Amino acid sequence: MSNQATINSGISSGDNSGDSPAISMVEAINLALHRAMLDDDDVILLGEDVATNGGVFRATVGLKEKFGVKRVIDTPLAENMIAGLAVGMAAQGLKPIAEIQFMGFIFPSMEHIVCHAARLRNRTRGRLSCPLVIRAPYGGGIHAPEHHSESTEALFAHIPGLRVVIPSSPQRAYGLLLAAIRNPDPVIFLEPKRIYRSQNQRVEDNAQALPLDTCFTLREGNDISLISWGAMIKETLEAADQLAEEGIHCEVIDVATISPLDRETILASVGKTGHCVIIHEAPLNGSVGSEIASLLASEALLDLRAPVARVGGYDTVMPYFRLEDQYMPQTDHIIDAVKRTLEFE
Structure with missing residues (x-):
């Protein structure tokens, strides 16, 4: 692991070399979603306002126009339904990416995430998996109301069967999100909205994932x-x-x-x-x-x-x-x- 950490330090230090444009974290997330959907027809986006409006923070802007309403789906304001629908999709071979508009709204979806998504592989003795990503902007620092500013990552870190991933730069957001989408088990992908647009880095759209479970x-x-x-x-x-x-x-x-x-x-x-x-x-x-x-x-x-x-x-x-x-x-x-x-x- 120490050798891998040394290698990773080079790609994680904010290097702006190369010909790729310098983009923000939210743009890097959009780029990773675009790449994943280009490479795999089973990748589906769903959530509140993710299609027509491109999301509250514009993380999904332009994706409905590129991939159509069957793959970029606006849902009702019902987090419980979003999570349940995503678990069902994942169990049947799709790769849903469900957006919870703010982390403070995630609690109605806990039943499906904790009791079903996290347990599906174990419950079926490996017959089924749940390749699901739950995206959620989280954290404070943007002068939003209390339910829009929570940092409750420890709730999910406590649940066996879930991965919890938090990027801290545009480069890591791109690589880690691709890794989360390709992972065969559920991933909670928490996006620190305070730094959505505070830093630009050159991010090459090379489809290269970064390793999960690695500092x-x-x-x-x-x-x-x-x-x-x-x-x-x-x-x-x-x-x-x-x-x-x-x-x-x-x-x-x-x-x-x-x-x-x-x-x-x-x-x-x-x-x-x-x-x-x-x-x-x-x-x-x-x-x-x-x-x-x-x-x-x-x-x-x-x-x-x-x-x-x-x-x-x-x-x-x-x-x-x-x-x-x-x-x-x-x-x-x-x-x-x-x-x-x-x-x-």
Whole structure:
């Protein structure tokens, strides 16, 4: 795994070389959907406003015109129906990609995702699989109402049979979404909407998927490991840049697939640095960060030279926009956590 992580660091660092146009994450998602539908007639898109309007964030714009209404389907405002229909399609050989308009609306679909999609392979002893992708914009930072700003990825990471994937850049969004679509089992693909359009990268439409279940090493360092995913990678890299000016060299790990975890890359990084800060937007209680901290406590205790620190959201409902910045972890919070961890000795 360590060799793979080293290779991945090259393609994950935001390299803008090549002749491909620089595009945003939401455009990279659209590009991956277009590529998947070109390559496989079994790929079907469905969800609220995904066809005629191209989605709330325009992730599916132009796809109805290219592939028609039989493959890009506007549904009623009924998440329970969307998930149930997608599970049925997947069980019968199609490859549905169902969009839940905002992650805060995903709860009516939990019955089908948890009780059927995640269990279908096990329930049928491998006779049936469920090649289903559930896409959902998630997270705060865009001044949306509370139900549009939640980070509840830990709910799905707890469910056996589900993969949970969160991209943090246009390049990784393209490659990871293609991998999710080609995967024979259900994938929850969570798109951090705060960075939908905040960064442009050159993305070649080469149909090349990135590996699932693998962390990406975005920056190598020997002093401390910063472990994060999704939109918080932006602040994590900013913190690493500022700390480098003070002579503190951070290793930055993008978890990318939060379930199942790439335990080997995380353990190898902390084994090298001896210090760790875990950064995420979701509340700290019962979080994926808690699981990573538990992993380090049980399998890397003798490598650690200080307690593992966590920087995350508060254990409260996401506030309205006036207090949103006070809720969201900031670059300064990460820097403070790093310095406290390094001063422990």
